[in-house]
Amino acid sequence: MTTNKFPVTTKVATLALPTREAHVAATVWPGPRGMLLFLAELNLAPQTRQEFLQKINGEIERVWQEVKLMPQSADEILETIIVPINNQLASSERLLGNPLSPRYQMLLAYLSGQKIALAELGLIDAFVISPNKLNNVLVASSQHRGRKQSGTFDNLISGELIPGENLLLATPALTDYFSWDRLRQLISDRAPGQALREIERYMLQLKTHPPLGLICLKMSLASDIESTDSSISHLLNTQAQTDSLLQPKLISYLKSKFTRGKATANKFTTTESTGLTKPITSTKEKPAGGLTLIFGKISRGFKRLAWLGSRESAKVTIAWWLEAKIIQWRRLAKSKRAILLLGLVILLAFSQSIVNLGRNRIKSVDSEYYNQLVTEITEKQAEIEGVLIYGDHDKALILFNEVKAKLEQLPHNTSSRQEQWQALQANLSLLARRLQYLNEVTNPEAWSQLPAPTNNQSWGQLAALGNQIIVIGSKDKLLTLSADGKVKDTISLPGELSNTTKTIPLQNDLLLINQDNKTGLYTASTNKISVLTQNLELQDGGWYQGGIYYLSQTSRTIWRAGLQGTTLASPTRWLRSSQGELPNAISLIVDGSIYVATATGVEKYNRGLKQDFNIAPVNPPLNAITKIYTASDTDYLYLWEKNNKRLVVYDKTGKLIIQITLPTLESTTAVAIDGVNKLLYVLSGNTIYRVPILAPVTR
Numbered sequence: 001m002t003t004n005k006f007p008v009t010t011k012v013a014t015l016a017l018p019t020r021e022a023h024v025a026a027t028v029w030p031g032p033r034g035m036l037l038f039l040a041e042l043n044l045a046p047q048t049r050q051e052f053l054q055k056i057n058g059e060i061e062r063v064w065q066e067v068k069l070m071p072q073s074a075d076e077i078l079e080t081i082i083v084p085i086n087n088q089l090a091s092s093e094r095l096l097g098n099p100l101s102p103r104y105q106m107l108l109a110y111l112s113g114q115k116i117a118l119a120e121l122g123l124i125d126a127f128v129i130s131p132n133k134l135n136n137v138l139v140a141s142s143q144h145r146g147r148k149q150s151g152t153f154d155n156l157i158s159g160e161l162i163p164g165e166n167l168l169l170a171t172p173a174l175t176d177y178f179s180w181d182r183l184r185q186l187i188s189d190r191a192p193g194q195a196l197r198e199i200e201r202y203m204l205q206l207k208t209h210p211p212l213g214l215i216c217l218k219m220s221l222a223s224d225i226e227s228t229d230s231s232i233s234h235l236l237n238t239q240a241q242t243d244s245l246l247q248p249k250l251i252s253y254l255k256s257k258f259t260r261g262k263a264t265a266n267k268f269t270t271t272e273s274t275g276l277t278k279p280i281t282s283t284k285e286k287p288a289g290g291l292t293l294i295f296g297k298i299s300r301g302f303k304r305l306a307w308l309g310s311r312e313s314a315k316v317t318i319a320w321w322l323e324a325k326i327i328q329w330r331r332l333a334k335s336k337r338a339i340l341l342l343g344l345v346i347l348l349a350f351s352q353s354i355v356n357l358g359r360n361r362i363k364s365v366d367s368e369y370y371n372q373l374v375t376e377i378t379e380k381q382a383e384i385e386g387v388l389i390y391g392d393h394d395k396a397l398i399l400f401n402e403v404k405a406k407l408e409q410l411p412h413n414t415s416s417r418q419e420q421w422q423a424l425q426a427n428l429s430l431l432a433r434r435l436q437y438l439n440e441v442t443n444p445e446a447w448s449q450l451p452a453p454t455n456n457q458s459w460g461q462l463a464a465l466g467n468q469i470i471v472i473g474s475k476d477k478l479l480t481l482s483a484d485g486k487v488k489d490t491i492s493l494p495g496e497l498s499n500t501t502k503t504i505p506l507q508n509d510l511l512l513i514n515q516d517n518k519t520g521l522y523t524a525s526t527n528k529i530s531v532l533t534q535n536l537e538l539q540d541g542g543w544y545q546g547g548i549y550y551l552s553q554t555s556r557t558i559w560r561a562g563l564q565g566t567t568l569a570s571p572t573r574w575l576r577s578s579q580g581e582l583p584n585a586i587s588l589i590v591d592g593s594i595y596v597a598t599a600t601g602v603e604k605y606n607r608g609l610k611q612d613f614n615i616a617p618v619n620p621p622l623n624a625i626t627k628i629y630t631a632s633d634t635d636y637l638y639l640w641e642k643n644n645k646r647l648v649v650y651d652k653t654g655k656l657i658i659q660i661t662l663p664t665l666e667s668t669t670a671v672a673i674d675g676v677n678k679l680l681y682v683l684s685g686n687t688i689y690r691v692p693i694l695a696p697v698t699r
Contacts (some may be wrong), residue, residue, distance in 0.1 A: 008163055008219055009115055009372055010035075011379065013192035015200055015214040017170040022211035023049050023172065029060070031068035034112030036060070039213050042104045043333070044095060052092060052104075059088050060108075074115040075158040078108060081120055086152040089121070093151030107169055108153065114219065116167065117158040119149075125174065127183065129166040134184040166192070167217040171599045173210035177203070180644035192216035193383045201390065208315065217433045220375075250294060333499045370411055377406050377424055384431055393435070400435055403428060437658045444662060446688035447681070448485030453477070462670035463503045465510055465524055469672060469681055469688070472500050472512070477521065478529070489527055494520065496531050504550075506543045506563070513538065521566055534568035536561065542590035544632070549574060551588045551596070556581040558594060558605070576608040591652075595637060597628035602637065602650075615654040622648065627671065638693075642668055647680055649693060660691060 012035070014026040020044045029036040042049040063081050070077060085108070096102050105122025118126055118138070126138045137157065158673055161167060166187045178186070178199070187195050203209040287578060329337070380403045387396040407428060413419035433440070453473055461472035471479040475689055476498045478491040493500065497512055497520040504511040510522040512529070519532040538559075543552030548561045548568070562569035572596075575582070587597040594605045600622050604613035615637075623638065629638040636657060639648045645668055649657040662668070665684050670683040678693040 009368070009375060010111065011192050011218045011220065011375065013196045013213070013216050015196040015216075017200065017203055017212040019209070019211045023053065023059075024211050024213040024644070025053060026213045026215050027057075028215065029064050029068075031064070031214060033068065033071065034074065034077070034110055034115075036064055036068075037109040037111065037169065037215050037217075038107070039109075039169050039171065039215055040104065040106040041122075041211055041213055043211075044103055046143045052095060055088055056085065056094075056106075061082055073158075074110050074112045074117040074527070075156060077112070077689075078119060078156060078158075081108065081110070082153045082156070083504075084599055089152045096151040097146040097149045097602075105171060106153075109169065111161075111217065114160045114162070115158070116161055117156060119153040121153050123172045125168075125170045126170065127166075127168040127170065127187075128161070129168055129187045130164060130182055131184075131188045132258040134180050148170065161217070161219045163219045165219050169215040171211065171213045172198075172442055173212050174214065176210070177206075185358065187216065191382070192218050193379050194386065197383065197386050235582070366411070373406060373410050374424075375422065377403055377410065380406070381424075381427055381431065388434055397435060399430060400428075403431075423559055436654055439658060439660050441660060441662055441691050442664050444665070444691050446684070446687050448481055449687040450479065450688065452686060459683060459686065460501060460669060461503050461673040462681060462688070463510055464492040464672040464674045464681065465505050466508070467674070467677070468524065469512060469674075470503075470522070471683070472503065472686070474499065480524075480527070481688075485690075491522075491527065491529065494529060494531050496520070497529065502538070502540070502686075504541050504543055504548065510541070511548065511563075519568065530566045532566055532568055534561070534570075536568070536571075539585070540587045542588060542594075544590040544592065549588065549590045549594060551582070551585055556583050556585065558582070558588065558608075575605065579605075579608065579610055586625060589628045589630050589637075591630050591632040591634075595628055595630060597625045597626055597639060599623060601625075602628065602639070613654060613681070615650050616656040618648055618656055618659055629673040631675045636675070638673050638675075638680075640671050647671070647693070658694060660693065662689070665689070 012028055014028060015024045016024040018024045022041055025038065025040040025042075027038045031040070038057075040053070042053060044052060060081070063084055067077055067080050070080075072080075094608075096104065105120075105124050107118065107120045107124040107126070109116060109118045109126075120126070124138065125136050128135050128137055137159075137590075146332050168183070168187055174183075186198060189195075190198070196216055199212075199214065203212060275315050300387060332340075354644055380399050384396050384399045384403070387399065407421070407424055410417075410421055410424070412418045432438075448469075449472060453459060455475060457473045457475040459479075460474040463470045463472070467483070469481045471481065472493075473479075476493045476495070478493055479487050480489045480491075482488040493512075496518050498685045500512045500514045500520075501515050502513040504513075508524050510524070512520040512522060513536055514520075517535040517537045519534060519536050521530045521532060522528075523530070536548070536550060537553055538550035539553045541548055543549075543563075546562060546564070548563055548572075550559055550561070551557075552559055557573060558575040559571040560574040561571040582596060582603075584598040585596045587601060589595050589597075593611070596603045596605065602613070602615050604611040622641065624641045624643045625639050626642040627640040627641070629635065630652075635651055636651045637652060639650070640646075643649070645662040645665055646659060648659045651657055658682065662682065665682065668682050668684050669682045673679075673693075674681070680691045680693050682689045682691065
């Protein structure tokens, strides 16, 4: 047994991998003086095991609430817990089945500081692990693999863990898949949470994994870690003295003694006197009249206070009392005065020492609490990293909320704690970005610098036509840009198409619509613009297989107009009348299906009918969508929020892929999406910025 002057901290992690045939429980109940551990594997019918486990858990919860504050040793606490549990198990012993191959295995352990007590039922393993040693203390203590099992806890061992040691509690399947050397290396080299995550990852890779439950503890100390030899030998030697401590007959005896003890205590309860008989009291007990005297003194004190309040002047009364006490003091001999003064000094010094001791104790407890909290936050942040690597977003979100709650509890009342809190907060913010699939682009690439516009003209429209980017001025200019961002051609728009406000990319052409709903067609192969005779009154639209599908500004529905060469056919209503109007629609795009964007979401339509389609929520929520993009040759939907300078990308099942923000740009005029090369082009002033869309999330 060892003693340490440094505080000991315990890290704990659990893992439960159930199967269809077997349920696994790995539970930790924390308490102010220690923690209770429960590990179980139940190979029972679903309804039976649910009722059985509910009964056992309920009894453990009840007893734990009674004993968790008791200042007793670890084995005494565990013994107190086991007594009522065994009563429950005895009534269900028929469920055990074959004693040599029981249908359920269970282990209860209580840890208080470095003291540990364990009781097992079945074939549970308990490994004490250090960097150079691994021992299964349950096998070594009782040879439990080969002995006949009973249906109750009939064996208890206790001992002490040394800082630097690990205690691994495991159901039987673990050693079928991990060698002892591998277990020793895995548990001793990693924090408990990381070690169990490695085991979980390996087991889940199996075609069919067995039921597995694990609880891993690690004792930590600020000083050097010592050898585990003394801990293991003490754990085994203690078991030899307590091997038959909890045999069923002895448990019944202890229970009967406890019941008789309670009955005896009741004999000394004071009963009310009737005047004919005297109350029965113990000679060692304080007489019942003591309580009456106390109440009498309190009552007289209140009466004196009432008398004082009834005087004409409370100040006069107090002054009179002080004067009387001073007179008494002056009448005392000098020696008595000196003794009284000395006693007063000693009392003050003693009071000050008690206050200082209390302050030091508070500081010590605060330091332990702070270090434990920092350790838990750091471990959980590392666990989030591991979970994100395997793509388990839901579990990562649960862990993130736990870390956030713990970080809010973390004191930062000193400069050093403030610095550490800020570092942990910064790391949490990075994890939040990863959970939100957020990529903040603070330094986007300035891909093209456009010439300064003339004649009160500004660059207002941007379009991607294949690999070519086209810029349209607010008056009468159209620019085509080469792959390096330089201006390739400058084309003057016909007078009928001045003030072009909307563009719709076709297969190899670009449809132009001005503020008067007049239309034109830019043909990329000839680099010419044709004016069309048909006007289109639209808010937004898209092209698909020879037709223009567009959202009408006035009728708030979807129309289709065929396009043959430079001739637009008369529009026909595409959205069925049973679907009503689309008053909240803002933007529209086509890829075979039609996607309609509102300010906060996306709706999908096929053959004129609305489909069951939802996009995943994003943080912050969508609230100002201005444009939606997609194409039949891309797998993604692109939603642009102009005011928020944010692009949110979904796949076509509604799964969130990434969100990109451009916080350093003062304003944005227009955007274009190159879906094939996955590039975002943003027009801001006279500069076009280019951003890769599926860049990795900032770490």
